[in-house]
Amino acid sequence: MKPAPFAYCDPQTLEEALELLARHGEEAKILAGGQTLGPLLNMRLAMPAVLIDINGIAALEHRRADTKGLAIGALTRQSALEDDADVGALQPLLALTLPQIAHRAIRNRGTVGGSLAHADPAAEWPAIATLLGAELIVQSRARGTRIIPVQEFFITHLTTALAADEILCEVRLPPSAPGSGYAVLEFARRHGDFALAGAMARLTRDAAGRLRDPRLVLFGVGKRPERASCAEAMLAGARPEAGLFAAAAQTAAGETDPYDDLHASARYRRHLAGVLAGRALEQAFARTGEDGHA
Amino acid sequence: MPETSASGSRTIRVAVNGTEYEQSVEPRLLLVDFLRHDLGLTGTHVGCEHGVCGACTITFDDAPVRSCLMFAVQADGHRIGTIEGMAEGETLHPLQMAFWELGGLQCGFCTPGFLIAARDLLARNPDPTEQAVREGLTGNLCRCTGYQSIVAAVLEAARRLRQAPQGKAGEP
Numbered sequence: 001m002k003p004a005p006f007a008y009c010d011p012q013t014l015e016e017a018l019e020l021l022a023r024h025g026e027e028a029k030i031l032a033g034g035q036t037l038g039p040l041l042n043m044r045l046a047m048p049a050v051l052i053d054i055n056g057i058a059a060l061e062h063r064r065a066d067t068k069g070l071a072i073g074a075l076t077r078q079s080a081l082e083d084d085a086d087v088g089a090l091q092p093l094l095a096l097t098l099p100q101i102a103h104r105a106i107r108n109r110g111t112v113g114g115s116l117a118h119a120d121p122a123a124e125w126p127a128i129a130t131l132l133g134a135e136l137i138v139q140s141r142a143r144g145t146r147i148i149p150v151q152e153f154f155i156t157h158l159t160t161a162l163a164a165d166e167i168l169c170e171v172r173l174p175p176s177a178p179g180s181g182y183a184v185l186e187f188a189r190r191h192g193d194f195a196l197a198g199a200m201a202r203l204t205r206d207a208a209g210r211l212r213d214p215r216l217v218l219f220g221v222g223k224r225p226e227r228a229s230c231a232e233a234m235l236a237g238a239r240p241e242a243g244l245f246a247a248a249a250q251t252a253a254g255e256t257d258p259y260d261d262l263h264a265s266a267r268y269r270r271h272l273a274g275v276l277a278g279r280a281l282e283q284a285f286a287r288t289g290e291d292g293h294a
Numbered sequence: 295m296p297e298t299s300a301s302g303s304r305t306i307r308v309a310v311n312g313t314e315y316e317q318s319v320e321p322r323l324l325l326v327d328f329l330r331h332d333l334g335l336t337g338t339h340v341g342c343e344h345g346v347c348g349a350c351t352i353t354f355d356d357a358p359v360r361s362c363l364m365f366a367v368q369a370d371g372h373r374i375g376t377i378e379g380m381a382e383g384e385t386l387h388p389l390q391m392a393f394w395e396l397g398g399l400q401c402g403f404c405t406p407g408f409l410i411a412a413r414d415l416l417a418r419n420p421d422p423t424e425q426a427v428r429e430g431l432t433g434n435l436c437r438c439t440g441y442q443s444i445v446a447a448v449l450e451a452a453r454r455l456r457q458a459p460q461g462k463a464g465e466p
Contacts, residue, residue, distance in 0.1 A: 001343045005300035008321035008367055038363030039344035042324070049300070051321070055368060079357065103433025105348065105411060108357040109364070191432040 003041040010053040014139065014169065017054050022141040022165050024050045030167060031055070032075060032114035035106050060113070060169060065090055069174040071137075074113020074167070082107060091173055092287075093132065093182045093202065097124050100184065103192045113168045116153075119160045122194040122220035124184075126154055129171060130225045131200045131217040137170040138162055145169075154224040177213070180204045181287030183280040186220075187272050189263075195220045196264045197272035199252075201284040203235075211235050216248070216281065221258040221273045228252035228277070240285055249278030298367070306370035310335065311379030319366040326350040328366035329376060337377035337406050341435075348434030351407035352376050358414045377406035380413070388458065389413055389451040398447030400438035408434050412448045420456055424449060 011017040021028055029048035031037055032055070040046035054060060060075035063084070070090050072081070078101050081087050081094060088095030101107055101115075101124050115125035116136065129136070129150045136148045142165060153161050162168060181203050186195035202215040214235035219225035231252035238244055253274030258266040298304045303318045310333060317332055324343075329335045329352070341349030343362045350361040353375035380387045389409050392398065399405040408431065415422065415430040422430065427448045428441070436444060 002324065002327075003322045005320070005322055007297065007300045007302075008304070008365070009297040010367070034363050035345060035360075038360075041322075042343050042362065053368065103348070104414065104430065105351050105358040105360055105433050106345065108354070109359045191429050 001042050001044075004044055004047040006041075006048055007050045008053065009050065010056050012056045014057055014059060014167070015141075017052055017057060017167060018139060018141040018165075020050070020052050021167065024052070026164050028052050030117075032117075033077065033110040034114075035102070035110040036114065036118050036120075054167070062170075063087070067175070069172055071170050071172045072112050074111060074116075074169050074171070076112045078102075078107035078110050078112065078115075079104065081112065091132075091176050092180070093128060093176070093184065093200070096182055097128055097184045097200070100124060100186055100192070106192075112171060116171060117160060117162060117168045119154050119158050119224065120194070121157055121222060121224050122196075122198070124198075124219075125171075127184075127198065127200050127217050127219040127225040129173075130154070130219075130227060131202060131215045132173045134174075135172040136168060137172065138166045138168050140166040156223040177204050179289055181284040181289070183283035183287065185276045185280045185283070187276060197221050197258070197269050197276055199273065199276035199280040201277070201280040203281065203284040203288050205240075205288050209239050210237050211240065212237075216252055216277060218252060218256050218273045218277060221256040221269045223257070226255070228255045230255055231277070235281075245281035245285070246278050248281060249274050252277045304367055304370075306367060308366075308369045308372060308374055310374045311376060317366075321365060321367055323366045324362055325352075325364040325366050325369055325374075326361035328369070329361060329374070332366075335376050335378050339403055339406055341403070341407075346435070347404070348407040348411060349404050351410045351434065353410060353414070358410050375410070377409060380409060387413070388454045389416070389448065392447040392451035392454070393444070396447040396450060397443040398439065399444075404434060404436045404438075408436065408444060412451070415448070416452050416455060420452060422449070422452060427452075 028050040031051050031053040060073045062073040064071040082098040115123050134150045136153045138146050184200045186198040188195045198219045200217045204212045206212045214232050216228045216231050217225050231248040234248045253270050256273050258269035260266045298321050303320045305318050307316050329338050339349040341347035345360045345363045351358050352361045355373050411434050427445050
């Protein structure tokens with residue numbers, strides 16, 4: 001099992017990479033961490049004529065935190081973020097989620113941008129971006145920079161709004177509101193494997209104890225991660241009384257459109273989604289408070 | 295800018311277990327095949343070749359990675375560590391000793407990957423719980439042991455490493 005031959009370029013600047021991509025177009029593939037593209041090449045499911053290895057572009061590994069939130073360079077390794085206590089403090093959802101992404105040896109190589117651009121519906125980064133309302137910064141030689149809101153970025157299974165000549169350069173996450181509680185729960189046969197179903201929640205309460213701007217995302221149960229908008233509407237402005245989270249979780253499960261595959265039936269996935277959503281809401285609520293996650 | 299054609303090759307310089315090598319490789323050569331075939335370092339094993347089994351785990355600039363998911367050309371200018379560099383001469387690393395004594399291996403195919411992953415786990419967490427060891431090793435598959443003896447060996451090695459004087463052989 002060996003990759004088919006390919007021409008190899010390793011540009012050291014983004015400009016060079018964009019130039020190569022403009023020249024080779026559909027013939028070329030961008031190689032970031034290679035934790036998904038690697039298997040596809042080895043199994044010859046992908047046979048690009050040209051591989052553009054962007055690992056040498058240090059400018060894509062930046063991190064920037066300001067009042068507008070956290071900007072993360074696309075080439076940032078999962079483990080680099082996982083080990084950065086400042087990142088976890090700024091964005092508690094990342095501290096909770098990063099250790100659940102695959103395994104350490106994969107996180108040492110795998111990148112934030114690679115996961116977002118690949119758009120696996122069961123992967124964590126598309127769900128994080130969806131829940132937080134991220135912006136994706138993409139560039140091409142022909143059209144310069146575009147800022148794509150997350151709701152326009154993920155189109156369907158493994159398909160994004162990225163054009164063939166564009167590179168995803170950065171993801172911007174809005175700041176975490178003080179006192180927000182987060183939770184992420186996945187069900188997988190083995191820790192670190194792709195989840196059969198997953199739920200992420202963010203809850204914030206106002207001074208009167210009412211939920212403000214609740215977010216609930218289910219992933220691995222449809223063509224892309226989706227906010228459970230009907231469930232969110234039930235939660236918004238409500239006081240969390242007995243049964244509210246269970247009812248919202250049931251509604252959220254009903255909003256999913258899961259699929260059958262050899263790992264699980266659609267019905268089982270929807271059931272898991274409901275159970276995980278309920279637990280995620282309970283956990284997130286327990287973590288709400290003055291200073292974010294407990 | 296540097297570009298190597300599909301039929302061309304490129305010269306890379308790479309430090310493996312502290313030894314410098316200079317070698318010409320074609321772009322599609324997997325790092326694991328470079329280590330095994332070009333350098334003769336056959337301790338790193340080729341299992342699934344798609345990043346699932348962990349048998350090919352090495353260190354790349356001191357961090358564990360799958361060597362089946364990297365190309366040799368990407369190692370140019372970098373530092374590689376393989377299982378051949380784990381023992382100090384004839385003195386086995388405490389993890390290797392514990393695997394031997396507690397039956398942490400049977401056929402041995404997965405063992406190099408487990409040892410590299412476990413060494414990194416203990417470097418980051420010298421006193422892990424059993425659950426932390428299990429979670430830390432989920433990226434490696436073993437089809438013989440049922441994992442019990444591997445987990446026991448890692449916990450025992452952790453205990454010995456915590457007791458060992460600083461800077462002794464086998465420091466993770």
